[in-house]
Amino acid sequence: MASSSIPSGYDVVILGGGVAGCVLAARLSEDPGRSVCLVEAGPDYGPRQRDWPEKVRNARALPRDDVWERHTAFYRIRARVLGGSSCINGCWNTWGSPADHSEWVRAGGERWSAPAMEPYRRRAAERMGLRTAPGYELSAWSAGALAAARELGYPEVDMGSPDGGPGRGEPLLNAVDGLRRNAAFAYLDPATRDRPNLTVLSGALVDRLTVRGGRVHGVEVRAGGVDARGGGGLTALTLTAGTYVLAAGTFGSPGVLLRSGVGPAAHLAENGIRCEVDLPGVGANLSDQPGVFLPLSPTAALNAALADKEAAGELYVSRMLVRAASERCPAGSWDLHLLPTAGPPLFGKLPPGQYEAGVSAFLMKPLSRGRVRLRSADPCEPPEIDPAFLTDPDGHDVAVLRSGLAKAAELAAALGPLAGPPADGGVPVRELSDAALRDRVGTYWHPVGTCAMGPQDDPLAVVDGAGRVHGVADLRIADASVLPTVPAANTQLPVLAAAEMLADTLRA
């Protein structure tokens, strides 16, 4: 591998060009006196939507081309492209409950309270162009589900705001007419990219930070001609900066820290990495939202209605959801999402004119905690990821998920005119064993928490409320990994808002 360095360095280097990284690059480069470099392992398809691959622009599907691992377990899927997981996700945006903010305030202080974050939520929603879907995007299934939820007594709520409790509604979308507006389009538009103080370095894999004496002295990057595994024909760069901001996501940020010698000492030793700062929380506390899909059998009339929508180019798998509360949920809050879907199957194929329909129940506030670990010090080797779904010792998560499935079955029954029980009869939800439930568990793809914020005396805390890494000066983290608990929401909007807020702490 060739080697070079950029001696002049930058004021700020942002490591990871995903949802949070795009926000940080745009906001921090607003000051023309601050030089900013954004480093992203994946490709940059440019500032104009029309130049991006059709598959990535299409908001009707979850594209799988620009990812870290092509054939892998569903819960490991994550994007490797400028714009990050906003380029491969469902374009749904919701906000959590006041209880989420109470958890975050305990960990990171008042700047994480609902009122303090409100301007950042609004700023992010505006920049991403969030809106509810026009009526014609609602399929017979989504419209039927809204009516069924109303009949069951779920009040109408605004899914994108902090107000209200359990209820039914439509999420906000970062898509218009089937075109995905990802974070790279929204934040790194042509005008932003024209700033002379902003450098976007794509195809550049961050290996490790050089940490000595509690400070960062540079970041080692493999840049240029990145192949599928990040190897081959690469140039080694050392970037230097006044401030380094990690934004490589819940799976990427702990990996960079661990390779840099910042993490649990014993795990670093196992991988032959010298320990610079013994920080046991790095890679721990992985929290993701598991869910189970209840399949149904669409009636001929529903199949025909969905086929008409597909022919018109207006078929969206879902446009509504229900926030529900299990018996264990504090009053006024919610700990479940019920998600009715109907359309082409997420995995696999059906004959033309036939569709998959059903209702999923997602556990929004899991207590189970998994972890991210290195397999080796090689940055091209995928990390070991254990989501540890439904493993909390007291069985809270299984109990709440069962409650969600009972509510999903109730909603499915109210959708009876459109779909009935699966052709094979299926196993009634209440008769599923815990083991069968674990076999059927999927994810909502909202992992957080592997570099969790918390006070310095919390042995598992990695950053403080401003994203400053405990024990390492000049180093911050500002992505989904810092959230100590997952909000009762889809995570894109909360991560956008958190990055907006953390960018302000860096500008101060």
Ligand SMILES: Cc1cc2nc3c(=O)[nH]c(=O)nc-3n(C[C@H](O)[C@H](O)[C@H](O)COP(=O)(O)OP(=O)(O)OC[C@H]3O[C@@H](n4cnc5c(N)ncnc54)[C@H](O)[C@@H]3O)c2cc1C
């Ligand atoms: C399949 C899927 C569907 C989802 N659906 C939704 C949805 O509908 N609504 C919603 O709200 N949320 C959804 N999410 C979650 C949402 O996309 C994430 O919460 C959000 O993207 C997190 O932002 P982030 O900046 O922390 O990480 P990311 O957006 O994942 O960005 C991390 C970036 O860092 C880069 N990176 C990582 N390691 C390195 C390295 N070593 N060197 C250089 N670059 C690196 C990556 O390539 C990536 O671009 C979904 C996620 C997935 C995967």
